Amino acid sequence: MSKTDETSNLIRLSFARRVSFGMGDLAINLTWASLGMFIVFFYTDVAGIAAGTVGALIAISRIFDGFVDVGVGSLVDRTRSRWGKARPWLLFGAVPFAICSTLVFAVPDVGMNQRVIYAFITYSLLMIAFSAIAIPYGTLNTLITRDTHEREKLNIFRMFLAQIGVLIVTSATLPLVNLFGGSKGAWVATYALLSSLSAVLLWVVFATQRELSLSSQPAQEKIPVKVGLRSAFSNRYWVISFVYFAIFSIGYALNQGALVYYAKWILNDENLVSGLTWAYILPIMAGFLFLAPLLEKYGKRNVMIASSVFSLLGLAIVFIDPSSLWVLVASQVVKGIGQVGILGVVWAMFPDTIEYGEWKTGVRAEGILYAGGSFAQKLGIGLGTALMGWILAAGGYDGSLTAQPSSAHTAIIVAFVVVPAVVFALQIVLLWKYDLDKQLPQIVSDLEERARVQAERVAVDD
Numbered sequence: 001m002s003k004t005d006e007t008s009n010l011i012r013l014s015f016a017r018r019v020s021f022g023m024g025d026l027a028i029n030l031t032w033a034s035l036g037m038f039i040v041f042f043y044t045d046v047a048g049i050a051a052g053t054v055g056a057l058i059a060i061s062r063i064f065d066g067f068v069d070v071g072v073g074s075l076v077d078r079t080r081s082r083w084g085k086a087r088p089w090l091l092f093g094a095v096p097f098a099i100c101s102t103l104v105f106a107v108p109d110v111g112m113n114q115r116v117i118y119a120f121i122t123y124s125l126l127m128i129a130f131s132a133i134a135i136p137y138g139t140l141n142t143l144i145t146r147d148t149h150e151r152e153k154l155n156i157f158r159m160f161l162a163q164i165g166v167l168i169v170t171s172a173t174l175p176l177v178n179l180f181g182g183s184k185g186a187w188v189a190t191y192a193l194l195s196s197l198s199a200v201l202l203w204v205v206f207a208t209q210r211e212l213s214l215s216s217q218p219a220q221e222k223i224p225v226k227v228g229l230r231s232a233f234s235n236r237y238w239v240i241s242f243v244y245f246a247i248f249s250i251g252y253a254l255n256q257g258a259l260v261y262y263a264k265w266i267l268n269d270e271n272l273v274s275g276l277t278w279a280y281i282l283p284i285m286a287g288f289l290f291l292a293p294l295l296e297k298y299g300k301r302n303v304m305i306a307s308s309v310f311s312l313l314g315l316a317i318v319f320i321d322p323s324s325l326w327v328l329v330a331s332q333v334v335k336g337i338g339q340v341g342i343l344g345v346v347w348a349m350f351p352d353t354i355e356y357g358e359w360k361t362g363v364r365a366e367g368i369l370y371a372g373g374s375f376a377q378k379l380g381i382g383l384g385t386a387l388m389g390w391i392l393a394a395g396g397y398d399g400s401l402t403a404q405p406s407s408a409h410t411a412i413i414v415a416f417v418v419v420p421a422v423v424f425a426l427q428i429v430l431l432w433k434y435d436l437d438k439q440l441p442q443i444v445s446d447l448e449e450r451a452r453v454q455a456e457r458v459a460v461d462d
Helices: 015-037 039-046 049-079 085-103 112-143 149-177 186-209 224-235 236-266 272-288 291-298 301-319 325-343 348-362 366-394 406-433 441-459
Strands: none
Touching: 015 039, 015 085, 015 112, 015 149, 015 186, 015 366, 039 049, 039 186, 039 224, 039 236, 039 366, 049 224, 049 366, 085 112, 085 186, 085 291, 112 348, 112 366, 149 186, 149 272, 149 291, 149 325, 149 348, 149 441, 224 236, 224 291, 224 348, 236 272, 236 291, 236 325, 236 366, 236 406, 272 325, 291 301, 291 325, 291 348, 301 325, 301 348, 301 406, 348 366, 348 441, 366 406, 366 441
16 A cells, blocks of 8 residues: 555555455345345245235335434444444444345245235344445445545446356355255355355455545544535535436346346246346456546546446347347346446445535535435335336236236336336436536545645644
8 A cells, every 4th residue: 555645645555455345345245136136036936925015115114224324324424443433333233234134035934914024124124234334334435545546446346346246146046045945944044155255255344444534624523413414415416426326226226126037037037147147247347447547538427428328228129029038138248338337436426525525515424425325225226126016016917926917027128128228318317417527636635735734733733
C-alpha cells in the first residue's frame, strides 16, 4: 500500500488488498444470489407456498427492512472501536448472517399458515442480518481510500468476485441438493455449507482491511440520524443513485428469479440454469478486465448508459424464438456484456455521492448514505421478487402441476424479458440527470484542502 504524499488520503491499494476486499461480496452473494435465483422457486415448488403469498410476504418484509437499514447505517456512523467503524460489524455479524441464511431454507413440514409464518420470520431475520453485514461492508469502500479511481477499481474487484459467488450458487446449489438427497433437508445442508464459507470470507475482509479517518470535521462527532437523513435527501446525486439502484434491482431480481422457471417450463429442463448463468456471467467477468480504462476515459454515467442500451438488445434477442436454447444462450451472452458497465459501477456511485454530500453540507454520514444504497437494492430486489410471485400468480402458475397453462408461460416471459426491458429504459432516463463525474475531482480536492486546514488548526490548538 502507498500514498500519493504524507498527508493525502488518496491511497492506492495493493492487488492483494483489492482481492481481499472483493471477497466480501463473494461471501454476500452466496446468500444474495440464492435469494434472487432460488428463494421464490424454493417457496413455491419445494415448500408448497402459493406464488401470490410468497410475493406478499417478501414485499412486506422488505418494507420493514428499510427502517432496519437506516438504523444500521446510523449505528455504523456511531461505531467507535479499535478496529474502526465498519470492520467490527463483519467480525461479529458473520456467524449470525450464516445462521439466518441457512434457516430461511429450513421451512418445516407443518400446516400452511405455520409455514407462511415461519417463512416470513426467517426471511425478515435474514434481511436484518444482511443489513448488519452489507451496509458496513459497503461503507468500508469509502473508508479505506478517497481516490475515486481506486474506488472504481475496488468496485470492479468486488463485482468480479461477486460474480464468482453467483456462479458458485447457480452451479453448486441444485447438484448439492441432489447429492444430499433432494429433500427439504438437503436444501438446509446445502446452505449450511455455503453459509459457513461466507462467514470465513467475511473474516478475511475484516483481517486484511484498514480504515482511515476521512472526515474534514473536528473529532468526527457522532451524527444524529435526523442530520444524516437531512443531508441525504438534500443530496440530489444520492437521490438519483437511490432511485436508480432500486429500479435496477427490480429488473435484476426478475431476470434472475425467472431464469429457473424459464429453464424448467419454457426450455423443459431446470438443470439448464447453471449453463445459462455461465453464459451470462463469463462475459461480465471478462468485461471487468477492460472496464477501468473505459471509466477513466468516458466516466461512469456514459458507460452505464451504453451498457443499458446493450442490455436492452440482449433482451430483445429472446423474441427471435423464446423456446430455443441457443437463442437464449445468445441473449444471456449479450445481456452479460451489457451488464459489465452497470454491475461494475453501480456500487461506486454511492461513495461519490458521499463526497458530494460532505462538500455541500459539511456532514459526512457514510453509514446512513450507504444504508440508502443497501435499502435501494433490497427494496428493488424485494419488489422484483414479489413481482415474480405476483406475475406468476396472475398467469395461473401452480408449482404442484406437472404442466403449466399457456398463461403461466406468458407470465414467465413477461417476468424474464418484458419488465426488465422497461427497467433498463427507466435507468437511461435517470442517468441523463447524473452529471457528478465531471465535478468530482474538484470536490475531492476541496475536501482534502478542508481536511488539511482542520489538521493545522488542531495542531495549533495543541
